Amino acid sequence: MKLIEKYNSTSLILRIVCGLVLGIVLGILFKNVGVLTLLGNIFVGALKAIAPVLVFALVVSSLAQGNNKLDSRFGLVIALYMISTLLASFFAVVMSFIFPQTLILSEAATAESVPTGVGEVLSNLLVSMVSNPIGSIVSANYIGILFWAVIFGLAAKKLAGESTKKMMEDLANILSTLVRWIINLAPFGIMGLVYTNVSTNGLAIFKDYGKLLLLLVGCMLAVALIIDPLLAAIVLKRNPYPLVFRCLKESGVTAFFTRSSAANIPVNMALCEKLGMDKDMYAVSIPLGATINMDGAAITIAVMSLAAANTVGIKVSLATALILAVIATLAACGTSGVAGGSLLLIPMACSLFGVDPDVAMQVVAVGFVIGVVQDSVETALNSSGDVMFAATAEYAKWLKEGKPLPKFLGGTMETKV
Numbered sequence: 001m002k003l004i005e006k007y008n009s010t011s012l013i014l015r016i017v018c019g020l021v022l023g024i025v026l027g028i029l030f031k032n033v034g035v036l037t038l039l040g041n042i043f044v045g046a047l048k049a050i051a052p053v054l055v056f057a058l059v060v061s062s063l064a065q066g067n068n069k070l071d072s073r074f075g076l077v078i079a080l081y082m083i084s085t086l087l088a089s090f091f092a093v094v095m096s097f098i099f100p101q102t103l104i105l106s107e108a109a110t111a112e113s114v115p116t117g118v119g120e121v122l123s124n125l126l127v128s129m130v131s132n133p134i135g136s137i138v139s140a141n142y143i144g145i146l147f148w149a150v151i152f153g154l155a156a157k158k159l160a161g162e163s164t165k166k167m168m169e170d171l172a173n174i175l176s177t178l179v180r181w182i183i184n185l186a187p188f189g190i191m192g193l194v195y196t197n198v199s200t201n202g203l204a205i206f207k208d209y210g211k212l213l214l215l216l217v218g219c220m221l222a223v224a225l226i227i228d229p230l231l232a233a234i235v236l237k238r239n240p241y242p243l244v245f246r247c248l249k250e251s252g253v254t255a256f257f258t259r260s261s262a263a264n265i266p267v268n269m270a271l272c273e274k275l276g277m278d279k280d281m282y283a284v285s286i287p288l289g290a291t292i293n294m295d296g297a298a299i300t301i302a303v304m305s306l307a308a309a310n311t312v313g314i315k316v317s318l319a320t321a322l323i324l325a326v327i328a329t330l331a332a333c334g335t336s337g338v339a340g341g342s343l344l345l346i347p348m349a350c351s352l353f354g355v356d357p358d359v360a361m362q363v364v365a366v367g368f369v370i371g372v373v374q375d376s377v378e379t380a381l382n383s384s385g386d387v388m389f390a391a392t393a394e395y396a397k398w399l400k401e402g403k404p405l406p407k408f409l410g411g412t413m414e415t416k417v
Contacts, residue, residue: 012184016257019187020194027198036195043189046182051262052137054175055287056149058265061172062283063153064165073278076235077285077393081293084231084385085332088223088295089325092302095219097318101212101307103366140262146291176266183258183267190257197372209370212307216374219299220381224248228295228385232392236399242408243391247271247384255383256376261290264383271387276406277394285393289386294332296378297345300367301328305349308363314353324352343367 007015026036128136129147136144156168225244232240250271255264265286272282302324309316316324331345346367347360367374395405404412 008184012186013253015187016190016253019189019191020257023191023194024198026191027195031199033195033199036192038192039188040190040192040194040196043182043186043192046189047179047258047260047263048140050175050179050182051260051265052140052145054172054179054265055262055290056133056137056145056152057168057172057175058269058283059146059149059287060153060156061165061168062280063150064156064160064168065280073281073393073397074285076396077281077390078288078292080231080235080389080392081289081385082329084223084228084389085293085295085298086325086329087227087231088219089298089302089328089332090322091223091227092219092299092328093306093321093325095215095222096303096306097321099211099215100310101215101303102311103209103212103307103363143291146288149287176269179263179266183254183263186254186257193372209366212303212366213370213373216300216303216370217377219303220296220377223295223299224252224381224384228388232388235392235396236409238410240388240392243388244384246275246408247388247391248380250274251387252380252384256380259375259379261379261383261386262287264379265290268383268387272390275387275391275394277391281394282390285390286386289390290383293382293386293389295385296381297332298325298328300343300374300378301331301345301349304343304346304363304367305353305355308346308350308355308360309353311363312355312359314355316353320352324349327352343371 023036026033128141128143131141131144133144133148133152135141136148156165160168229240229244232243251264251268254267255261258264268286269282272286273279302321305324305328306316306321327349328345331348343364346364347357350360350363351357395409398405
């Protein structure tokens, strides 16, 4: 028990770093240690299993007990999510023109269903929204989960009794606690995941795809540290960086290692509570952000697609590339409902330039190789942005009403550390 208490009292970030370092060392020294690989698989499997149910329960519970209407904050946070994703995509296109990339292509990846055009992406998005709610939870179709959760929540608000609403709230709290327990064991899962990647691929990915990784990560860091803060500064008319850095520290770090925006929802909800935000608003906007606030996915689609065109010698005009940015934005919002995430939307974007589908699927294979870094940074950007923009919309209303902001933003309101 003392050992467990010592473990729990140690900073989660420190424990995760220890697991990361240990995984790298073991991956270099030992090969084919099944137990370590199993730890990573169990961790990922647990997060994937509980996250869809959590999103559904949180949204239903929040809407069932919330106010009669969602005010201007909700419209503003949706606008910030979408504008941010579009700007991230435009920035990725411009940087890809300044620093053009080519790829080392070898073995093609395979997939059951890959979109071939923006029309198919939008069609899939609409079909995913109305798919069977139970099936959506089982297949982790977050677009469908969100749609049906909103419908169920609004119906429950009108028809359910207080005891039923309380049961929904208890279920959401129970699921949130389960996810926190799983994340508390993240150091062991991350050790297994890192071990598997290092023992299988070695450190070669940093050599073979270093420039591509640098461009992807550089774009994501620029969005996290320049573009998103600029949006927040325009809305709040003050220095946004205290809020930005707090979101990166308390949300981005855990999202980096769990690599799941949905699984990071309880972390984000706890941070919103610390920031003094209205639960009726953030309990809906945070799960929504985990579905449509996809800056990192838009960057990945744009950069990888242009790299594919460069590799096969296709000259892409700036006008066509800007169209790609819009397509990447729309496609990114449906990433959660597509098996394989943002990588499987690359062939759709490549088709805009006339890249052969077989070549495009080889690009997807490259994406899976560098995913150990790319996907972690992408998730950290997306998840921290969920909280930052929700807080921006909340604090904008406070300023309008003359309510004092938190101390870390220059106000007088006390917030939890």
